[in-house]
Amino acid sequence: MIMNRVDQTAAIRALKNAAPYMRLYKGKTFVIKAGGGVFADTETTRALVEQIAILHYFGVRVIFVHGGGPQLTELTEKLGVPTRMVQGRRVTDQNAIDVTSMVLNGLINTRVLAFCREMDIDAVGVSGVDAGLIVAHKRPPVELADGSGETLDYGFVGDIVRIDTDVLRKLLDNGLMPIVSPLSADEHGMLLNINADTVAAALGAALNAEKLILCTGAPGILERADDPSSLISYTDLAGLKALRDKGAMLDGMLPKAGAIESALRGGVRRVHVISYKAPEGILAEVFTNEGTGTLIVEDISALAPAELAASG
DSSP: OOOOOOHHHHHHHHHHHHHHHHHTTTOOEEEEEEOOOGGGHHHHHHHHHHHHHHHHHOOOOOEEEEEEEHHHHHHHHHOOOEEEEEEEEEEHHHHHHHHHIIIIIIIIHHHHHHHHHHHTOOOEETTTTTSSSSEEOOOOOEEEEEEEEEEEEOBSEEEEHHHHHHHHHHHHHHOOOOOOOOOEETTTOEEEOOEEEEEEEHHHHHOOOOOEEESSSSSBBBBBOOOOBBSSEEEEEHHHHHHHTOOOTTTTHHHHHHHHHHHHHHHHSEEEEEESSTTTTHHHHHHHSOOOOOEEEEEESOOOOHHHHHHH
């Protein structure tokens, strides 16, 4: 049998191109958030965790925040618990908060930890309840802005009061990767469900993260919600507001827009919205100028000329 050596040029070139980014991001903090859609498929989950593992191996301090919306909806339906979504946010009654705890802190968090073990990542599962990581208060009833006059009680849904990142810093300092469920509690221990995008943005700001990466089912932020080809390569807070004002952001993208604004105003340098379906989407976004999704900064003037040229 005659075996030929595989051409190594492409792999070596890719490493050389990535080397400046490796130097730049080693020791920096990235918060990566993925919605529950990632976990519906084993291979998609594995591909995402593999990319996160590479960042971890290269010395990036990664905090992975997960949602679990589709799994939560599926289980609540099986249990006969009704699901109501308002402007991309879930209304959560007593039965729903119990199911939320089962899905987020049990099913999803443990599944991610199992993949981390497969990738030889020393990961630890935590939630907002652990070590006072997130203290929240129950969201008060609000009058809907749709003109119906309805006052909506979101139930056991929380708004963040404060964050204590001490437990995350201790884990990161010891080479461990925190896998964070967004379930939290108030001062008295009442469990509260918080949108995972909101949690990821708040953690990014509290940790002065270099990047917040939101992995979604969409290719990024779209100029026209029904047209995947209208992907926006980069924008800033003013551009984000313009898209929201003209109705280009619908349903689940609305909480993301608020989270992005909160993260950037809180000190996160770069926010990226990418598709978890894109092959090697996170690595392409981090280690190339071209990227794969949408880059958002506080002001376009903060973008380097190379970023503008590559994204144009």
